[in-house]
Amino acid sequence: MHAAGKGPAETPASLKMSSPANLMGFEGWVRASLYLSEFLRQLDWRTDTRSGAEAVSFSWRKPTFLSLHRPPMALFLEQVALMRDYMDLRGERSAEILTQLGYPIDYFAMILGLNSARNRFTFELIAATQVLTSHVAMIAKHHLACRRPDRLGTTVMPMISTPGHATFPSAHAAEAFAVATVIEGLLKAVKPLHHYPSTEKLVRLVFKQAERVAVNRTVAGVHFPIDSWAGAALGEAVGQIVLALCGAKSVKVTPRSYAARNIDFAVSAFRPDLWPGIPAEHADPNVTGFCREVDGHAVPVRRSSLFDWLWEKSLDEFRLS
Template sequence: MSLLNAQNAQNAQNAQNAQNAQNAQNAQGAGSGEGSSMMAMALLRTRDAIVGAELITPEAGTPSSLDMAGRLERLDGDHRAAVIAGELLEDISFTFEDYTPAETTCRTATVLRRTTDGDALNASYTPFAEITRPGLAEFSAAAQMVANYAELRADRSAEIQVQTQHLIPFFASIMPMEPSRAPAIREALFTALDMATFVVMRVKLALGCPRPTQFTDRIQPMISCPTHATLPSGHSTQAFTLATLLSLLQDPDAEVQPDSQLYRLACRIAINRTVAGVHFPADSAAGAVLGIQLGRYMFQRARAEITGSGELGHASFDGSKFTDGAHPRDFHYAILNEMTTGADPSASFPVAKTPVRPAPMWGSLAKRAAEEWGQRWS
């Protein structure tokens, strides 16, 4: 076929595809798409015409040839997400430490994971992320820093507004994961976003930390201020969960590299929430610790399923120590580097690790994601 003929054939195919798309749109608009009442009536009439009142002879049927992971792939996306999230969450629990004397909010929230010992009725748990809130004095002192960040709003307005709804496209601009070539990777990332939301909201509720706008009427956020508590930052938790998962996808033994593009992006997403006027720098720092640990938790549970060996340590963040002497502390990737290397008193990432339980359903998705990454040059 000549180049011109090939082009004509392609043009014809494109025209046909466009016509099919238009026909589908017209049918839906006319009320005859899948799920419409007109479609249901048409199907009903068709069956009456070609089946009528004939007696049917059912097939005997055969046992399923797919295991649970194989059947999982056949579910609709939202149902598959529910199964995987349920599997990952069933091993997570929380404990809370009160102030003395007790207040309505707790001082420390600890996220625990189920260990490999014991059955479901006698399960034991071990901590993997511990978050201690700053006091009101530390939050109040940091309000001026939040106000100073307002100077960057005009420059970052587009990012801030888009990031209220979308984070994955920013990571996809760093790593090749187009929807048609990396569906499992992207599905894994959406699962990570959900996991981060489930966990961080529980911690936020327990710690009950106030927003910057509650300390002064001069912050005037550029976006709607969320009604839930401020620390840890949900955007920071989500961004660092994604950065950690993607970093481990590239290198299963990778440590946090604050100067890498993935972690620079996570820092910027977190900082943008301070620029917007809805978060303190300490919120971002707490979210970074929680997000890193959640990313590791998810990766190691998949690794335990795929390779038979996955281990996770315990990290902590103490907001009462997130200061520069008598002054509030900022957050950026240089600070993150201090936090992850033991040079910052507010954060701790001990080396000791213990085994995690395998997660078969999540592991099947993670395995497909790893295969997609391995085929990225194809």
């Protein structure tokens, strides 16, 4: 006699096709693969190689949401001189730089008191945002093909190995600002917060941390300040799309264009709305050389059941549900 007994086994009901309810039973890497596939199947890009107008533009189901213009070589050479001033910071920032070689999730987690036991899905949302942004950044790097600082200045002397891909835009800056944008959306979605202090101050801290991650790459000698500008523009755009996929309320994917000029990078200039009272010369984000908003309607992004599932799980963690 078989230990399982005689007769037919009970037949469980079939799982519902394409249902986000099935995600909980999947391993994390499987969900990560689904997030990436869901994002990339709606992303497109094109290059413009006309003389004086070299650029790569990204679109979401046809509408363009970001154009990055390739800086001329003369501008990169001007930025080499600007980079030398950052070398003095290497002594105090070397530990940070080394621990930020990968995806620096912990630096954002510390601000919000996140931990893996209580914020499992928030970490998953952050990690997915970083990976998606990294893929978009590599596409831009490939097409724009800009040389790294150590190829343009003998005095740069990077303190870490220069990555084997192009410099513009900075993927670290892109990933950091994408994460900051998504965290800003989370904080605003659960406002008023009963478990956190001021939402506005937390948002500023998160974006200041994103700036720190970006600038550390310049301190290390592997990125120009204009790389951070382009990376921040790309990261904010991807972060807005992630929020829209999640179904976050009040998010708008604003079409933008970035053409660099010889200025340093500062988050107060990139997001002046978070720092009222900044110097007048940095107060207008629409001037030439900054990330300029393009006239037109917001880019429509259809809500995704996959991202919506992850979003709701993350919101529950923020609410301590």
